[in-house]
Amino acid sequence: MTVITNINDLKRLHKRRTPKMFYDYCESGSWTEQTFRENVSDFDQIRLRQRVAVDMEGRSTATKMIGQDVAMPVALAPVGLTGMQRADGEIKAAKAAEKFGVPFTLSTMSICSIEDVAEHTSKPFWFQLYVMRDQDFLKNIIQRAKDAGVSALVLTLDLQILGQRHKDLKNGLSAPPKLTPPVIADLATKWGWGLEMLQTKRRSFGNIVGHAKNVDDPSSLFKWTAEQFDPRLDWGKIEAIKEMWGGPLILKGVMEPEDAIMAAKVGCDAIVVSNHGGRQLDGALSSIRALPPILDAVGDQVEVHIDSGIRSGQDVLKAMAMGAKGTYIGRAFVHGLGAMGEAGVTKALEVIHKEMDISMALCGRKHIEDVDRDILRVPEDFAGRWA
Numbered sequence: 549m550t551v552i553t554n555i556n557d558l559k560r561l562h563k564r565r566t567p568k569m570f571y572d573y574c575e576s577g578s579w580t581e582q583t584f585r586e587n588v589s590d591f592d593q594i595r596l597r598q599r600v601a602v603d604m605e606g607r608s609t610a611t612k613m614i615g616q617d618v619a620m621p622v623a624l625a626p627v628g629l630t631g632m633q634r635a636d637g638e639i640k641a642a643k644a645a646e647k648f649g650v651p652f653t654l655s656t657m658s659i660c661s662i663e664d665v666a667e668h669t670s671k672p673f674w675f676q677l678y679v680m681r682d683q684d685f686l687k688n689i690i691q692r693a694k695d696a697g698v699s700a701l702v703l704t705l706d707l708q709i710l711g712q713r714h715k716d717l718k719n720g721l722s723a724p725p726k727l728t729p730p731v732i733a734d735l736a737t738k739w740g741w742g743l744e745m746l747q748t749k750r751r752s753f754g755n756i757v758g759h760a761k762n763v764d765d766p767s768s769l770f771k772w773t774a775e776q777f778d779p780r781l782d783w784g785k786i787e788a789i790k791e792m793w794g795g796p797l798i799l800k801g802v803m804e805p806e807d808a809i810m811a812a813k814v815g816c817d818a819i820v821v822s823n824h825g826g827r828q829l830d831g832a833l834s835s836i837r838a839l840p841p842i843l844d845a846v847g848d849q850v851e852v853h854i855d856s857g858i859r860s861g862q863d864v865l866k867a868m869a870m871g872a873k874g875t876y877i878g879r880a881f882v883h884g885l886g887a888m889g890e891a892g893v894t895k896a897l898e899v900i901h902k903e904m905d906i907s908m909a910l911c912g913r914k915h916i917e918d919v920d921r922d923i924l925r926v927p928e929d930f931a932g933r934w935a
């Protein structure tokens with residue numbers, strides 16, 4: 549039995565147990581992958597201050613994100629095709645999140661539908677929306693989210709057009725996978741994955757098939773999605789969606805103070821400083837570097853969350869100490885899911901929680917809400933000197 553001590557252990561198992569096409573889909577960034585790499589390496593630039601002779605008993609990582617109680621400030625980020633990493637992946641991840649006491653965010657591009665996840669969980673989850681051209685589909689999916697008791701809408705702003713990820717093109721990514729000779733050869737070594745997949749009916753985009761006009765099979769689906777992401781999304785449309793939804797709203801994908809100010813004006817409950825895990829604009833700053841100027845601009849008006857590059861509880865601690873009020877993990881939980889299903893997602897959350905809790909204690913703090921910049925050493929030139 550492999551002893552899992554960190555997210556990298558889960559990543560190795562994920563790679564071993566999952567078809568290459570889906571592992572690569574997860575573990576890649578756009579173009580040169582510079583932003584994808586720097587999301588992680590920039591966290592390493594920040595150091596922690598070890599403090600001693602501080603009573604460490606009675607610690608707590610519990611806090612709130614948009615007013616909702618969380619066992620730790622770590623939500624599961626929306627990840628498309630999660631149900632291809634493992635059969636019924638979204639349901640498994642949502643269950644693990646619910647048991648742990650952290651928010652689960654279902655992607656528009658999930659395999660399991662909103663209704664499916666609601667049926668298999670007992671607490672409200674969050675739903676991530678991509679804005680589509682088809683207005684009927686848009687209204688309908690917002691209504692479906694309301695009917696399912698979704699407790700926050702996460703509106704993604706940075707994917708009106710898809711950043712190119714070379715591996716997806718080379719692998720011929722599709723859901724379900726097309727059975728070409730290389731795919732068949734690969735699947736032959738991933739039989740555990742295949743056996744589970746044969747036992748589920750959920751193998752295509754559950755929120756879309758049967759809900760969008762004329763989308764009933766994989767070929768019409770791919771055509772529909774390619775045409776449907778609405779490149780005309782602007783602040784006016786964001787306000788209209790806010791009205792349509794009427795509940796807690798999180799705007800995801802903000803990287804610059806000007807946009808953060810616009811987001812705060814719209815009156816959202818939180819923004820997520822995010823570059824989509826380095827999957828969209830390659831060459832953008834890492835999220836952790838983009839965070840401080842955004843906090844300076846809007847930190848007193850709106851909750852500022854962050855994702856992209858978080859692989860450990862120390863990363864979460866650093867983001868919170870910089871001033872974020874919440875974080876999200878994408879790949880870190882997908883590695884857990886691909887490695888060991890629901891138990892793997894739980895493991896990923898446990899690993900991150902333990903790392904955060906012990907590091908917080910060694911920095912001399914007992915409550916995550918008391919963690920501040922004082923526990924960090926941030927390089928003087930961390931923001932970068934850009935002309």
Ligand SMILES: Cc1cc2nc3c(=O)[nH]c(=O)nc-3n(C[C@H](O)[C@H](O)[C@H](O)COP(=O)(O)O)c2cc1C
Binds near residue numbers: 626857
């Ligand atoms: C495989 C994969 C699929 C993703 N799909 C979506 C999606 O459907 N919607 C969305 O808003 N973000 C999506 N994201 C971005 C994540 O929500 C999140 O911003 C990112 O994973 C954070 O970076 P990290 O993976 O380094 O934690 C995806 C990310 C990955 C890795």
